[in-house]
Amino acid sequence: MAERPEHSKGGVYSRKGEEFDRDTRYIATRVKRTVDDGEDAVPVEPDRYRLIAARACPWANRTIIVRRLLGLEDAISLGLPGPTHDADSWTFDLDPGEVDPVLGIHRLKDAYLKRDPHYSRGITVPALVDVTTGAVVTNDYAQMTLDFSTEWTEHHRPGAPDLYPEGLREEIDEVMARIYHDVNNGVYRCGFAGSQEAYEAAYLRLFEALDWLEDRLTLQRYLVGDSITEADVRLFTTLVRFDAVYHGHFKCNRSKLTEMPVLWAYARDLFQTPGFGDTIDFEQIKRHYYLVHTDLNPNQIVPKGPDPVAWLSPHHREELDGSPFGEGTPPGQVRNGERSPNPVELA
Template sequence: MTEPADATPGGVYSSKGKAYTRDTRYLTTRIMRSVAPGEDAVLVEPGRFRLIAARACPWANRAIIDRRLLGLEDALSIGFPGPTHDADSWTFDLDPGGVDPVLGIHKLKDAYLRRDPDYPRGITVPAIVDTTTGAVVTNDFAQITLDMSTQWVEYHRPGAPDLYPLAQREEMDQVMRYIYTEINNGVYRAGFAGTQEAYNAAYDRLFTALDWAEERLSGRRFLMGGAITEADVRLFTTLVRFDAVYHGHFKTNRTKLTEMPALWAYARDLFQTPGFGDTVDFEQIKQHYYIVHRDLNPLQIVPQGPDLSGWLSEHGRDALGGAPFGAGTPPEPVRPEERAPHSILTC
């Protein structure tokens, strides 16, 4: 995500003397298997849409992971903006000439303006763009990944996991809402607090939630039981950034992830599972937060640490049973053109 003009980078409104509020007004057009008359939706069509998802962004990282796990590479192309951007837009700095090879644009903002020439809000990722018009269809990050599971079913790979199992949805929705408000958003609430009081409250609220997750994961391999679901994808993208960025940059420093035994083992279990760690680029993550957030880091110095070798260490979570993909199978190796440039994985 990025920001409107009156917000700090990351889509988070913040000013001195105020607690933070996230702008949650998104383009909510859906891409669906079938569309009823008058519904704000377009039909799924393989090859027509392009997912724009920066590796640096935790919200976009969710969509990158789901696309990998479900095997949607042939149905939904992907473009990767660079990790840094100005106040105007995410940009395609990693592509030759700084231009997305499919959309033919340098700034993602151009696709938003194709949708609405007077678009007033932040230029956020992930976004799905209609390649036939060049316009953004949706940037509703939470719905994008749920629709990947439920609306793109005909294009899932054989053996794709069920990331949003019908029998668990009621509990899952509650778990995911809690993870979003208290953990995913909680780190930002602390990092962009405008007063000491707001920071203290955000800090306490975040670690209350992390303690809940630590307890929940002490007796089960994944959040919903023995197999990976969308809930795990959503928690993972915050955990994988915790020690590298949030612990220091956002002052969420009661404990490191490496000091929370169940969460650290759980995060390593996911990281070493195909589809998770192979989407992560720690270098881009650090560059984004430490360079773009000039209000928090005015000199834009990017720390060299932390040591990342622990992510590849034995996690021991197999002892809890279950199978990451349930009755399914792991995805194929990452395609060469989609590999994270600074991945710490060798496969």
């Protein structure tokens, strides 16, 4: 089958031989504390960059969580596109006049074209935009959060956790690699499979990985070490969307998250930790997937359930060794203007 580019919420993908294939050719410019001559990087500078990150997108959700956990709100501003987009661009539907108040644009695509007038790849979130030029600096979401942890340390809040501790990086990287290939991207490989064979291969690989995670987390509170790391952030954004979207919409239906007792308790533990659940908007998540993916849901019917209040039920994970922030402290209240319009609350 010929390669056919299409838009997915993580960017552009293609089907090669009926198997989902994500385009990972991101703008790789980094934001670093020290920039060497000739390096594709720009300097860390507070108030210079604006993070554009839709709540609906799991890849963007990571950056919102990490920014909040580290207390980078004063250094990096946040722009929030609406939950839906067309084939052309994410848009700032939620802002007054549907224009981002800092960048002054309606379409995120305009910031990509400022960077490269001939830019032809996916208009993806998250994107870090240079406010002084209006141009995208990078959309490399995986490197972006690692740089938030390692290059922006002078601007972290007091008590910020070390999400990428040097002594654990090799293990964190190994765990994150499997989570990305088999879980984060695995649900998409199920949902956008172009053949029964491709779907079943992706399905088996996904649930083998979830079973591995269930075993790994039975006796330890977090994926690596005794406190939250980048690995937990990356797994959480898929788990929190699992029952609301991936189980039905992407046909990942061997088990619901609520039927995997260890992972369900682990996910609730994170959800109830400041910096995680307070970034989540289930209504925006569902509207994105069920309205944008018209090839999977042509009638654009958005399901009413599941009831998100279950995320607030007791998890008992605090009985295991470890604490979320190690020797640090939780972040404070969510900033005005950054609160989810649809928070999960007990009746």
